[in-house]
Amino acid sequence: MNKQIKVLVIEDDPYICELIILYAEKNGYIVSTANDGMTGLEMFYDCSPDLVILDIMMPEMDGWEVCKEIRRFDKTPIIMLTGKGESYDKLKGFNLGADDYMVKPFDPNELMARINAVLRRAYPMLGTNEIIALPELKINLQHYKVIYKKQEIVLPPKEMELLYLLTSHSNQVFTRQQLLEKIWGLDYEGDPRTVDVHIKRIRDKLGNANAYWRVKTIRGVGYKFEVDNQ
Amino acid sequence: MNKQIKVLVIEDDPYICELIILYAEKNGYIVSTANDGMTGLEMFYDCSPDLVILDIMMPEMDGWEVCKEIRRFDKTPIIMLTGKGESYDKLKGFNLGADDYMVKPFDPNELMARINAVLRRAYPMLGTNEIIALPELKINLQHYKVIYKKQEIVLPPKEMELLYLLTSHSNQVFTRQQLLEKIWGLDYEGDPRTVDVHIKRIRDKLGNANAYWRVKTIRGVGYKFEVDNQ
DNA sequence: TTTTATGTTCACTTTCCGTTCATAAAAAGA
DNA sequence: TCTTTTTATGAACGGAAAGTGAACATAAAA
Numbered sequence: 001m002n003k004q005i006k007v008l009v010i011e012d013d014p015y016i017c018e019l020i021i022l023y024a025e026k027n028g029y030i031v032s033t034a035n036d037g038m039t040g041l042e043m044f045y046d047c048s049p050d051l052v053i054l055d056i057m058m059p060e061m062d063g064w065e066v067c068k069e070i071r072r073f074d075k076t077p078i079i080m081l082t083g084k085g086e087s088y089d090k091l092k093g094f095n096l097g098a099d100d101y102m103v104k105p106f107d108p109n110e111l112m113a114r115i116n117a118v119l120r121r122a123y124p125m126l127g128t129n130e131i132i133a134l135p136e137l138k139i140n141l142q143h144y145k146v147i148y149k150k151q152e153i154v155l156p157p158k159e160m161e162l163l164y165l166l167t168s169h170s171n172q173v174f175t176r177q178q179l180l181e182k183i184w185g186l187d188y189e190g191d192p193r194t195v196d197v198h199i200k201r202i203r204d205k206l207g208n209a210n211a212y213w214r215v216k217t218i219r220g221v222g223y224k225f226e227v228d229n230q
Numbered sequence: 231m232n233k234q235i236k237v238l239v240i241e242d243d244p245y246i247c248e249l250i251i252l253y254a255e256k257n258g259y260i261v262s263t264a265n266d267g268m269t270g271l272e273m274f275y276d277c278s279p280d281l282v283i284l285d286i287m288m289p290e291m292d293g294w295e296v297c298k299e300i301r302r303f304d305k306t307p308i309i310m311l312t313g314k315g316e317s318y319d320k321l322k323g324f325n326l327g328a329d330d331y332m333v334k335p336f337d338p339n340e341l342m343a344r345i346n347a348v349l350r351r352a353y354p355m356l357g358t359n360e361i362i363a364l365p366e367l368k369i370n371l372q373h374y375k376v377i378y379k380k381q382e383i384v385l386p387p388k389e390m391e392l393l394y395l396l397t398s399h400s401n402q403v404f405t406r407q408q409l410l411e412k413i414w415g416l417d418y419e420g421d422p423r424t425v426d427v428h429i430k431r432i433r434d435k436l437g438n439a440n441a442y443w444r445v446k447t448i449r450g451v452g453y454k455f456e457v458d459n460q
Numbered sequence: 461t462t463t464t465a466t467g468t469t470c471a472c473t474t475t476c477c478g479t480t481c482a483t484a485a486a487a488a489g490a
Numbered sequence: 491t492c493t494t495t496t497t498a499t500g501a502a503c504g505g506a507a508a509g510t511g512a513a514c515a516t517a518a519a520a
Contacts, residue, residue: 035518072455094338095249110407121339143401144448156477157450193497196478219487219496384468424468426508448505449476464519468506474509490491 003126005119008049009033010040010066011081016104018186020053024115026182028168033149037061041069048076051119053111054098060210064096072099077122079114081106116142133229135212139164142164153205158183162198163206166215166225171192175222199223235349238279239263240270240296241311242288246334250283253338254345269300278306281349283341284328285311294326295333302378307352309344311336340412347398362397364457367441369394383435388413392428393436395401396445405452429453436456 007029010018017033032047034040037058044052056063067078074101080093080101093101099118102111106113116130130141138147142165146153155163161183166174173183176192184190203215213227237259239250247263254261262277264270267288270421274282282300286293297308309332329348332341351361362369368377374390376383385393391413396404404412406422414420433445 035325095245097252101340102338113405142403143454144403144451145401158478190478191480193414193481195478196497197499199502203498217497388467421469423470423508427468427510430509445509462504462520464517466517467515469514470512472510472512475507476504478504480501480503483499485496486493487496490493 004028004030005051006030006032006049006128007051007053007115008040008043008047009053010037010043010058011053011055011064012036013055014054016081019108020111022182022186023112026165027112028177030047037063037066039148040066044070044076050076050123051115052076052078053081053115054078056093057083064092067093067096067098070224077118078098079111079118122167132164132165136210137167137206137213139167144204155205159202159205162195163202164224166223170225170227173218173221173224177224195223234258235281236260236262236277236279237281237283237454238270238273238277239304240288240293241281241283241285243285246285246311249338250341253342256344256402257342259345267296270296274300274305274306280306281345281352282306282308283311283345287313297326297328302332305352307348309341309348335416337411337416362394363396365441367397367436367443369397378436378446385432385435389428389432389435391434392425393455394434396453400443400455400457403452403454405450409452418438 005028007024009017009024009031010202011017011033011225012035014035017035021031021033032043034043038053038061040054054063054066054132057114058066063080067080070076070078075097077099078097080091080098082103094190099122100114102114119126126175132139136149139145141160144160146155146160146163162179165179165182176195179195180190180192199215199217206215208214211228213225216224218224231278235258237254239247239254239261240340241250241263242265244265247265251261251263254335260298260442262273264273264277268291270282270284271291278380284293284296288296297310299308300308305327307329308313309326310328312331312333319436329352330343332344357413370377374385376390376393392409396411397414410418410420410427429447436445438444441458443455446454446456448454
């Protein structure tokens, strides 16, 4: 399996921390958080992450200083979180060696895209972990492409996310509630049956039964993407 | 092993100079800088760089004059740096023989990508050529020319840039936001639907469906230029 | 200046995705 | 077997997202 990628979030707003954790873990990253600059630096040297997400506006030691300090001896990629779309800030960030930036408030999906892009740039040898390759099923999240039996299948966003989440955690059972939280968001308040419908549509498109893998219902619990080992 | 590539930066803003030095050296280039046009020209004849990065807005002797002067006897590739909101400068730059341009403020990674592209184009022996050549579609960015089905198509600057960005990253999905950032500039704040209109115009001119390639909409995400492999 | 070309926005239309609901089917328990 | 619970399925509705045509502003060209 691929090396687990570690992400360090240095951000004083607990809500944003939560948000990033939620999405980053969905993408299979290991996330640590620090609530201020000093702690962030300590944790940086402590756990040597593969990527740092760094808020600029923090009390005491702000993001600029943390960035500068990290860059003194290290080139670990850094994504800065900036408050407003001040182009001067962006320039300053790049000048200090930041690799990318995000303007708050941001779309978490976009942040994930940028994380992936930065990681690809920094560690080309890792190969992207956004690709699922199984017999008769290839998923390329970057190209938004699903190929089933040599043929391209077009999936709407929700079905795509659902399928990717399940396949990237094969054999793991998810409750409807978990799926709703991870894909629809923490604050979604709707019918859990919605998941069923999307599962059905995925099954329709991919065929339900297969010699190698299948979307399986765990009655009373939820769903899993089952893959035969070897 | 490889020849060390020399880059000359002619730019009066020390901040931007530093930024470029930081990134260019990270990419293994040898960087010299000049803070005004006259000095720039002297250094050009002095150290004969492989690539020039040239700011337009400079006191005394501006970038246009430097570019013209260099082009009198030399075809060393030139990347122009234009300020925001001087879009017409691009065409003028190409007419004077510039090879590419960047709008300030820019993403340094993007600049590096363009440097690499320009170098590949200028010194094909160093790598593969970067001109777009597909069945029924040739794009020559240097001459602002698109040839569709043996016939030359005239595209306005924005459409040209959009098409080139998409084709040079075929199959990769771009969000509207990404396209705006890369083409309109980092700090552009306008309607993302503007992209749609340009996409439509490109489609009108190139035909949307094609046996070999097509501009594809990824609903809920953005656009990609899809090319059939093989 | 006038004329033309380009970029942007807006209003309107079309397409299609997400959700809900009603009903059928399946599984579990009695 | 019958009942209850859970899931599957088909259809329908509302609305979001993209397509589209045109108007407008501005820049370039004549």
